[in-house]
Amino acid sequence: MAVASLSVVIISIIAMCIHSMPDFHQVDHNEKEIENPVMTFFEGFCVLFFSAEFILRLAVAPSARKFLCSPLNIIDLMSIMPFYVTLACDLMDQGENTDLENVGKVVQILRLMRVFRILKLARHSSGLRSLGATLRHSSNEVGQLVLFLSVGISMFSALIYCVEKDSRESELQTMPIGWWWATISMTTVGYGDTFPVTPAGKLIGTLCIVCGLLIVALPITNIFNKFSKFYQRQKLIDLRQSNK
Template sequence: MVPASSLEELSGDGSDCSEEVEITVNVGGIRQVLYGDVLNRYPETRLAELVNCMAGGYDAIFSLCDDYDPGKKEFYFDRDPDAFKCIIEVYLYGEVHMKKGICPICFKNEMDFWRVDLDLLDDCCKSHLNEKNLELEEIAKRVQTILDDLGGDTSESKWKRFQKCLWKFMEKPESSFPARITAILSFLFILISSTVMCIGTIPEMQVEDLQGNHVEHPTLDSIETVCIGWFTLEYLLRLISSPNRLHFALSFMNIIDVLAILPFYVSIILTNLGATIMGLTNVQQAIQALRIMRIARIFKLARHSSGLQTLTYALKSSFKELGLLLMYLAVGIFVFSALGYTMEQSHPDTLFKSIPQSFWWAIITMTTVGYGDIYPKTTLGKLNAATSFLCGVIAIALPIHPIINNFVKYYNKQRVLETATKHELELMELHSNGGYLGTNGSSKELSEGRGLSVGAHMKVSHSDTFIQALTEEKHHRTRLQSCK
């Protein structure tokens, strides 16, 4: 207990509240002397209030710090000293910079504790913090999705519950063993259908119809019909079970599914009814054009391949680099094709008939393809070709590295998010079972038969990377106030 004399001395000494007073703070074992005139530059912060709280007694002091030594007049804080060294700079420089290696979310919590406005954080550090917030939001969404799958709302109708189960069965192969088998079957049907489409173009595998035209073998047609039947059933089940059918129908991958299915039914309609509307030759041409659209089904593999999804995202996030690549190539193609046309005009057997025709030569030269159908014959033309080749290699190589970095960055980020999601669920499970597992506990027990308990205890458990998006409750560290 603090002596009463010390309490009277503290409350009666008004000079301690002046701007010239200096205070000693001990943050995580690191002592530092601070001056009131400097701290009062930001009067709403915790340290500035600490300078001016002496007259309020120990109740006012302990509302701001964790402990206080009246003999040394030293204030104790159980906080991160490295983060405090960054935050104290706001009183000297008017802005806060976050040191490398400090967790952005933890640093934001430190700023909230010291009551430093987040707007004082430097812009470069804000971008890092925003990126971390987005990652936590993504983890929160994944955790919430898993919890929603584990639990169920008994107040919902049977149809709603059936719809959710069907959606999880069709869209989440990891949810159950039958769902995983269905996903594998869907993947195999895509491969079989694509293989049949390729084999059907081999002349030896074709037969003649009544008109003497070569058509696909009936066996291949039967296999194609079975595959289309599977794709149709799969699409209809996913459409029926979708929570938002309009969003489902307008999704890019679902449009690909429709384009892979639709040509089959349209060709049947044209075959049976088109002959009475238009000539037989026009019907066959329309059917051939529609059958080419079957190549769209190969894009269905992206639904089952995380690698293809990662590649798609990397290309989507690399539009700027791809635009630069196309711009470099476009400028080079125009320049070298014009030079090639000009330099080759003196040769009687020139292959460069016009500048637009020279565009083809410039494209295959700068991309290092070199078909050889168009080539220079003069010495200057060959020098121009060598220069265009070297410039093409440089133009293609420069933007490739950022594109590869985007791919690696997104791939690693997805792995980190998956690991963090599992970590958060395991911590929730640990808290829901009394905060620890026994010696016989295993990781398998964490994932079997405990879904409802995880959902029930979700709001009272958190980890060192606490996801605030999962709960509205505020959690604070327990603090020692021994002298209070």
């Protein structure tokens, strides 16, 4: 059953990706975009499988309340509900009610929620479950990371603005652009769309990158240690369950 569920999850993700490609879009005689019948078939099949699986697990669960409060089961429910809500919106839209002129936008948003199906992989992955447990128990470390980055970004954005604002060649002419530059520099992303051009700005940029490496490394070490602990614990739990 686990192999079948995992296979359907992968098929659903692949179908969702293919559905976003323009080559697979279709239009009717009114030049209105319609659903590709092949993609609709795979979508319906996957949702029916997920729905049946969810209902069966709910039926055999000792406590329906605990079942519905489980994070993994909430993810399962959120992955199938957009299909039924979208179907209801499409049926309402056929009535050409003027009050439903924004139904199309709602449907598009609901279809984006299908991305939650990717999280269904957590049911079959010890690593993803361990990652979730790590994040739940690392609120202090994550909070410290956000605080350190916020202070550093605010400080370096102000410094880079002061030394670059008088240079015509520099794009760092405002504080918001400075925040963007400091964010991608401290996190070592470095898109390269904005960069300092003055010697003082380049010196500040060097300090910003070095400080970013140090700031990110400090809490990440504790988070990684917790992940290793939860991962080993989850592997033992999975091993015990497989031996039953």
